[in-house]
Amino acid sequence: MLAQPPAHAPAHAVVRPSLHIAGAWRDGATRMDVRNPYDGSLIAQVACATPADVDDAIASALVGQRAMAALTTGERAAILHRTADMLAADAARFAAMITAETGKIIRAATKEVSRAVNTLRLSAEEATRLSGETIAFDSFPGGETRHGFYVYEPVGVIAAITPFNDPLNLACHKLGPAFAAGNSVILKPADQAPLTAIMLAELLLAAGLPADALNLLTGRGGDFGTALVASPDIAMVSFTGGARTGETIARAAGIKRIAMELGANAAVIVAADADIGKAADACASGAFWAAGQNCIGVQRIFVHQSIYAAFRDRMVATTEAMVVGDPMDPATDIGPMIAVGEAERMAAWTDEAVALGARVCTGGRRDGAIFPPTIFEQAPPDARIVRQEAFGPIVSLFPYADLDDAIAAANAVDHAIHAAIFTASLRDAHHAARGLQAAGVMINDSTDYRLDAMPFGGARRGNMGREGVRFAVREMSHTKVVCFHEG
Numbered sequence: 415m416l417a418q419p420p421a422h423a424p425a426h427a428v429v430r431p432s433l434h435i436a437g438a439w440r441d442g443a444t445r446m447d448v449r450n451p452y453d454g455s456l457i458a459q460v461a462c463a464t465p466a467d468v469d470d471a472i473a474s475a476l477v478g479q480r481a482m483a484a485l486t487t488g489e490r491a492a493i494l495h496r497t498a499d500m501l502a503a504d505a506a507r508f509a510a511m512i513t514a515e516t517g518k519i520i521r522a523a524t525k526e527v528s529r530a531v532n533t534l535r536l537s538a539e540e541a542t543r544l545s546g547e548t549i550a551f552d553s554f555p556g557g558e559t560r561h562g563f564y565v566y567e568p569v570g571v572i573a574a575i576t577p578f579n580d581p582l583n584l585a586c587h588k589l590g591p592a593f594a595a596g597n598s599v600i601l602k603p604a605d606q607a608p609l610t611a612i613m614l615a616e617l618l619l620a621a622g623l624p625a626d627a628l629n630l631l632t633g634r635g636g637d638f639g640t641a642l643v644a645s646p647d648i649a650m651v652s653f654t655g656g657a658r659t660g661e662t663i664a665r666a667a668g669i670k671r672i673a674m675e676l677g678a679n680a681a682v683i684v685a686a687d688a689d690i691g692k693a694a695d696a697c698a699s700g701a702f703w704a705a706g707q708n709c710i711g712v713q714r715i716f717v718h719q720s721i722y723a724a725f726r727d728r729m730v731a732t733t734e735a736m737v738v739g740d741p742m743d744p745a746t747d748i749g750p751m752i753a754v755g756e757a758e759r760m761a762a763w764t765d766e767a768v769a770l771g772a773r774v775c776t777g778g779r780r781d782g783a784i785f786p787p788t789i790f791e792q793a794p795p796d797a798r799i800v801r802q803e804a805f806g807p808i809v810s811l812f813p814y815a816d817l818d819d820a821i822a823a824a825n826a827v828d829h830a831i832h833a834a835i836f837t838a839s840l841r842d843a844h845h846a847a848r849g850l851q852a853a854g855v856m857i858n859d860s861t862d863y864r865l866d867a868m869p870f871g872g873a874r875r876g877n878m879g880r881e882g883v884r885f886a887v888r889e890m891s892h893t894k895v896v897c898f899h900e901g
């Protein structure tokens with residue numbers, strides 16, 4: 415059994431074995447702490463899975479895959495709808511757990527739960543749309559005596575590996591489509607935030623998911639992740655996380671289906687004709703939502719020189735009005751980062767940027783795991799705050815004179831998911847939408863806008879595949895052709 419949480423731990427703490435293998439919950443030989451990033455309190459201990467657990471999970475998942483494939487699409491949809499119903503009914507407990515294990519503010523956690531409900535419902539709907547099409551064999555000589563169609567079949571066992579920052583909805587983005595398409599899943603949630611995923615697994619099983627269809631392995635990814643993704647019995651690896659981890663996983667996985675949802679360093683352009691107030695407020699929200707721990711969070715803003723000072727002053731004022739502190743307080747806008755070490759990294763990057771000539775317009779001083787929302791200007795291109803993914807509450811402003819120069823500067827990073835432009839000009843919006851090298855371009859919205867139904871993924875180095883339920887279902891399916899010959 416897991417250690418009992420201490421008396422001061424939240425009442426919703428998970429007190430149970432955390433490995434779900436072969437239809438039963440089991441403990442591990444060793445355990446790791448899950449701590450609240452805001453106050454450092456112990457929430458629970460979870461088991462550290464081993465390569466031997468991986469073997470057991472894979473054997474179970476192969477059984478579970480046959481069980482999933484045997485379900486009708488209607489039955490799969492019903493399980494996902496029932497899970498969504500239970501999640502909606504239990505939203506407060508899930509939101510509190512997200513906040514406890516990640517430090518995400520309670521308003522954001524509550525929104526994540528409602529998005530996760532939607533992601534599961536979209537998955538249920540997609541299960542019932544798993545239809546193929548007929549093929550026009552007769553469009554080519556020799557095809558007149560043939561007719562047929564294509565259908566979607568499950569790929570098999572999917573290893574789903576998720577990050578800490580949206581521990582519920584990002585798990586739903588993998589589990590929902592995988593089950594809709596008839597696959598089984600071995601889920602490896604983030605080391606720091608596995609508890610919401612465990613609660614989600616409980617709901618899915620209670621909703622009637624075949625017990626072998628979902629195996630869940632907690633612990634440190636580095637201890638057993640390679641054994642998991644390298645197995646020839648894993649048909650697909652669906653990973654969301656950092657680029658460096660993604661590279662390790664892709665190398666270990668070898669030739670198999672891989673989806674890589676990696677990080678980014680998102681850029682926004684604010685044109686001379688933009689609504690300054692709306693753009694500055696959207697950028698402040700987009701930069702500092704979830705304490706900047708958002709793969710589509712705004713990190714670099716290119717502002718036309720004619721409105722630069724007015725934009726900067728408005729964004730600084732909006733940012734300074736944000737409430738920093740206890741993530742459980744509904745009034746709080748910015749909570750802690752996932753760990754003190756991450757806030758220390760932000761402080762080190764800030765010191766480096768200042769030493770290289772950047773100016774801190776607001777913020778910049780760490781307090782424990784909290785790094786305040788911080789705005790820089792005059793940051794040189796070689797500072798880490800500019801060239802690397804920050805994944806923290808910092809943003810840099812740059813004046814520009816020419817739109818093409820701003821587009822080129824926005825594109826001058828390795829990883830991109832979304833980019834954005836604020837402008838009243840249709841022409842400039844079109845021009846930027848074509849020129850910005852990203853997987854999504856938002857017009858008059860921050861880069862952090864995402865609807866769970868839209869195709870979502872990365873552009874440029876390393877990113878592979880698309881999530882957004884319908885698109886993930888396709889990637890988690892094989893296309894099979896059936897051809898009848900009358901001759």
Ligand SMILES: NC(=O)c1ccc[n+]([C@@H]2O[C@H](COP(=O)([O-])OP(=O)(O)OC[C@H]3O[C@@H](n4cnc5c(N)ncnc54)[C@H](O)[C@@H]3O)[C@@H](O)[C@H]2O)c1
Pocket residue numbers: 575576577578579580584602603604605633634635636637638639640643654655656657659660662663675676677678708709803805831871872
């Ligand atoms: N593109 C997206 O949709 C998206 C969404 C959210 C976060 N992210 C990215 O995730 C990163 C932050 O999340 P993080 O710090 O949790 O990322 P991370 O890369 O440190 O960890 C992600 C997951 O990989 C696991 N892992 C680590 N080593 C492994 C190994 N050798 N084998 C198998 N699994 C292993 C971890 O345990 C965790 O579950 C940022 O770069 C962010 O941009 C991307």
